Amino acid sequence: MEDSPVQLRVFDLNCWAIPYLSKLRRERIALIGDVLNQEGFDLALLQEVWSEKDYLMLQNKLCAQYPSSHYFKSGVFGSGLCIFSKHQILDTFLYQYSVNGYPYMLQHGDWFGGKSVGLIVLKIRGIIFNVYVTHLHAEYSREKDTYLPHRVVQAWELGQFIQHTSKGADVVLLGGDLNMHSEDVGIRLLRGWTGLQDSFIATEKIKGCEDGCTLVPANCYINEKDMQCYPQGIRIDYILYKGSSHYDIRCNIHETTTGTVPGKDFPYSDHEAVNVTLSVVQSNKSENNLPVEPVLVDVLNEARLEVQVGLHSAKRQQYFCGRMAVLALLLLVIQGAMAISSMFGGALQQPFPKFSFSLLSLLSVSVLLISAVLYLFHIVEVKVLQGTEEQMRVGLQTLQEKFNSRGRESSVIIVPSQL
Secondary structure (H helix, E strand, O other): OOOOOEEEEEEEEEEEEOOOOOOOHHHHHHHHHHHHHHHOOOEEEEEEEOOHHHHHHHHHHHOOOOOEEEEEOOOOOOOOEEEEEOOOEEEEEEEEOOOOOOOOOOOOOHHHHOOEEEEEEEEEOOEEEEEEEEEOOOOOOOOOOOOHHHHHHHHHHHHHHHHHHOOOOOEEEEEEEOOOOOOOHHHHHHHHHHOOEEHHHHOOOEEOOOOOOOEOOOOOOOOHHHHOOOOOOEOOEEEEEEOOOOEEEEEEEEEEOOOOOOOOOOOOOOOOOEEEEEEEEEOOOOOOOOOOOHHHHHHHHHHHHHHHHHHHHHHHHHHHHHHHHHHHHHHHHHHHHHHHHHHOOOOOOOOOOHHHHHHHHHHHHHHHHHHHHHHHHHHHHHHHHHHHHHHHHHHHHHHHHHHHHOOOOOOOOOOOOOO
């Protein structure tokens, strides 16, 4: 590589492009394509491009500036993730998170989106870049966050995925809608476990919103009631990065969009876009071992406790669904016995009117099928949460061994495996 640093401009946006639901979707997608062509970023990381037709339209519009692109498919509706690159994409991979909400929460719909993390591999001037784009489960209530354990599991799986797939990379980039405030346990776990730096915190220059917020009350697509406690806005969209033993990376500029599209009375999305300018230079470091911070133990314990809370809730729901299935089955057995008794001239010729009897049978069958399916779903959820809790326990033991090997005096308190 030449002595001059490699400059990389990265754009990240949750496009809020839900077919038939998002306002002015097609017009906004076209405008996003226009700004990407005008600005000429090296990478564009997009989320919530739920329609493949929208992706193909963008691909056709951007093919001159961004000759290489990829659309990540998963779930019922798709992951909504796609990447446009000026540089040739050498490899791609998709990992779908093990837990992602509940299929019966139709009003939220995250389960049907197949939330995932997508990976592409680039080679720029001899430097191998692993670029990740993701979208974690949404937070619908700050006070009563039912999905917090799932989002913590997703953050853990994201960190593990990055750790295990980036060992041969010189530079790691992650962009996306993480649906977490910067002080939340999930983002602290992700950064602490992977060593990723937050571009907003590490940048030399900030443009746009001073707090780096990407959900702002001034956005016409935002429900003002949801932002009453956050008059300045919330930062939930991130670009994170780290170098290696051979390369250092720094953020020169961190910028967020503010206000409406130039010449329009509406913004690009319900989220503000984030774009950063990064510099990559050669490093003389002999190794790239991440320092083991004592605070990471506390973060991992906190995350493990949240997973255990979710595990306790999942077991209760599993038990409830199993009990409902058994009750429905017993009711069907009783109805079957009464029907057989009636058919063979028993004492009860017609215990109920035929229509009521059929309706009750249909209801019993429906309850049995729904309860059985949900019981199986919660079995999977319980196993995933148990597996994650065990992985975190092993991670805590590994941290303890690292502390001991360095002769540090530290007290590591491991949360019991049961609440």
